[in-house]
Amino acid sequence: MLNLFLWLRYLRKKKIVLLSIAAVALSCSLLIVVTSLFNSFINAFEQSAVETMGDVVLTPPIKFTNYPMLIERLEGLGAVEAATATISAPGLVHLGKGNVRAVIIWGIEPGRRQKVTGFKRFLLKQKDSATAPSFATDSATGKLGGFVGVGVVAEPDEKTDEYDFGEIEKMMGKRAVLTTGAAVESRVDDKRGRQFKRRVLPFTIADVLFTGMYYVDEKFVYLPIEQLQKILYPNEEGGIADQIQIKLTNDAQTDAAMAQIRGVWEEFAEKQLGWGSYLISQAEVSTSKQMQSQYAAELRKQMGVLLFIFGVISLTVVVLVFCIFYMIVETRQKDIAVIRSCGASGGAVALTFVGFGACVGIIGSVLGAVLGYAVTKNINAIEEWIRVIFGLKLWKSSVYMFSKIPNEVDWAWALPIIFFAVAAAVVGALIPAVVAARTEPVNILRYE
């Protein structure tokens, strides 16, 4: 009770204590904001792979035929909810006068892809449609329709980093021309071999994708897999794909599911494709998050370095708390002497100041957590204010991948930070507490 009384008194009377609370709060919030923003970014980065490619990706070393059968078998597994095939090729797209872009062309099955990645929500025109996404075009019935990323047809505004969706809508139904190519079986100098053949294919823009992931929005053009196959590999039949993207069921164990998928693939490749064991083993079965792991690890390392730097700087909080507490102990010698003369032990006095340190740490770190939460959650609004007030656009999707700053508070990191902030305040209070404990009441309270 006495401790509580003294803590409240010091909090009210000693304004300088507020300084230590502010320092703890500031350091705590800074670390929470840094870890939350970094971890949100890493999570968004990994999630972007899931949203683009599904949970698990099967990538054989070369393209293969008869993918519908493989998909059927994969979907027969209890752990697999849906699977879809893709075929990809780099290309150039000509979108109008003087407008040429380097792109990646993906042949996809829109209905199945919707089940695996839920990509319909990114389609500007069809996102609210009740039917499955389709390449059908309004104006050019019978013509090849395709989807393009929003960044393929437009550039975000230099100042606001936002797209002009009015202009983008006008692109729908417009004709574009793709040039791409693939290695196909051909005869050169009386020898049969695989030759790279260039293909040119006009298509109509059926819809535009806006995923908020700059690389995906800027680079990808989607065409129906069957048509792309016919154009790239006119002499081959039986459903050609170079990747299978898979969505797992919610309760699936990822490792076990991947082992099952690999088993199905090995059997399929051996019996249906007639591949040898070496070629079969070269197929990669990995989660889409694993495919990003090198970059994610690098981002985590950078976060670690930044946290180390700010952690070292936060050590000054310990010094600050120490100085303030030392000052309180020095100026409150009479209080301490009175308490000790009433029979309190040195340990009890020390505990009073250590407790006060913990109290400062708790208040500071809670305030810091609230501040950190508020800053993290409103980081996009803060960034917008900075743009409006100073004309400085800090976040650009072309640099940082995403249209918006990922802003989830990472409590798994925030809680240890709060704990360390309290511990830092306690450590800072430790030496002053010992000094207080060693105070001799007789020296302080004597008349002269």
Add this chain to the structure above:
Amino acid sequence: MYKVILPFRYLFKKRISYLALVAVALCVFIVVVVMTVMTGLVRDFKQKNHSFVGDCVVGTESLVGFSYYEDFMKVLEQADFIEGLSAAIKNYALINPKGSQRSVGVEIMGIDPVRHSEATGFGETLHYSKSDVSRTFKPSYDPNLAGCVVGIDLWLGRDAKGQYTYAAKPERQALGVSCFPLTPKGALAKAGAGEVNTKTFYYSDTSHSGLARVDSSFVYLPFEQAQSLCGMDRPVKRASWLHIKFGPNVKPEAGCEKVALLWRQFVRGKGAGLLDTVKVQSWKDYRRPFIAAMEKEQTMLTAMFVLVGVTTVFIVLVVFYMIISHKSKDIGVLKSVGISNSNILLLFLCFAFWVGVFGSAIGAAAGWQFLVHINQIENWLFEHFEFQLWDRTIYAIGDIPNTIDLEVLAVIIVSAIGACLAGALIPSWQAARQKPVEILQVTQL
């Protein structure tokens, strides 16, 4: 004299002063190290961009390019402030190594290697033909073939230390390059007739500009052949950009203004509307989208370190508050012998000044030592723990920049001293206002 002796006495006799010293030194150390590395990265990046572009460019983002560039080059060649001038073609293309089943989308740049090396640092980026850039597009295995230079990251992989392993000579490798030829109005020049132009070039060299985006997406071709491939050789010849290097005594801004003036005069004689999209830009403006991102990160980091400075101010404030509360008798004695309030204020501000000077000197010296050995430390960490500050297989960064920018160092030291003075101001003011009669009365002694 007391203004010299007392600050040093307080600094070395009061152990609490060491705390302020340590806090200042720690902050200066961190700021010096981080800002040196960050400033070094930004400076290096700017330098590489400058080298890639030259001092000034005239041209258009449109892939159609602009005509009459040869006439304007003649005008520029007569200007005495221009040292180097090179025309370039830029477009997107699909390249396919012959014998390979894959292709890749790239940016092509058609240049005259000799002229381009005079206007930019292109020659320095080459590996095999660095000493004789005229042979850039002549593959050593057959100089009669049309050569091409490939951005290094399209051709070679980096090892864990960020190094590339070159073969003794370039290997014979044919590359099919395809692109859309465009008319002056931007329409497809070969509409309905295959639509693309394709030509085979042979690998003759690699270019290592140090710019990740350039090295991973650029292929350089002979100017005339790129012009023909992109349909820019007819009906009138067109180019995308003119790269300009100014003489040694010409300031880039002044040079750009002169070029802009020449361009305006040139356009007046050519009729309105034809060359509207053409811009005259300094290398900084031309590469602004890339440079600005790094500059912003530097600004954000600086803002964060301002917060660090604020913490230092508070630490100094508290330490001084403590020292002054313990030295009230000294203040009383000094004032009783006639020292004025302002001199007492000055005395403690002198003390704060020396705390700032010694603290920042210790921090700067420690930072300097750390920076001198930072690459050795990183190598040791990599050898023993496989830790690198940046994974060199991902980032196009060589050694960690460790050259201290004296201007930055001076700003940091002055800021640290300023923070100390700011922190000491309130306690010093309170000390100056103390009354000797209250401090020295017998009940207080």
